[in-house]
Amino acid sequence: MSNIDELQRRITMAMDRVASGLDKIGSAPAGPDPEMMQALEDERTANAQLTERVRTLKARSEDELAQLRAKVEEGAARMAQLDSDLQRVRRANAQLSEACEALQQANAEGVGDPHLINKAMLAELEGLRAARAADVAETSAIISALTPLLENATDEETA
Numbered sequence: 001m002s003n004i005d006e007l008q009r010r011i012t013m014a015m016d017r018v019a020s021g022l023d024k025i026g027s028a029p030a031g032p033d034p035e036m037m038q039a040l041e042d043e044r045t046a047n048a049q050l051t052e053r054v055r056t057l058k059a060r061s062e063d064e065l066a067q068l069r070a071k072v073e074e075g076a077a078r079m080a081q082l083d084s085d086l087q088r089v090r091r092a093n094a095q096l097s098e099a100c101e102a103l104q105q106a107n108a109e110g111v112g113d114p115h116l117i118n119k120a121m122l123a124e125l126e127g128l129r130a131a132r133a134a135d136v137a138e139t140s141a142i143i144s145a146l147t148p149l150l151e152n153a154t155d156e157e158t159a
Helices: 002-027 035-110 112-159
Strands: none
Touching: 035 112
């Protein structure tokens, strides 16, 4: 019997707590909490700002990536030109060597052939032109590599 009285007392206390909770719910304002609405609006503003920053950073990184790709392509084109010029120098030097050898043989036989002399001179001129073109291409590649470094150094000195 004492067990039943104890259970009845606990049930009554639980019912009282439920009733007081319902009273509190009934007295709560029906609209949204203004502090919660302000916090929500603040979070939306912060989210919009972060989204804008991400968009700006993404656009900036895409621009920088495009510039880097352009520089790489330009460097590759310069290296291809330099390689082409160096191949030209090698061919001209090979022609010059052949012409000089033929000229030496003609002189050894005592037959000075003006055609061989002209051919040797033309090969030498082509070799000089090719060497100059290779020098120009190499200088251009060096200048294009050093220009960004000099610009960065100038920017750091002014900062």
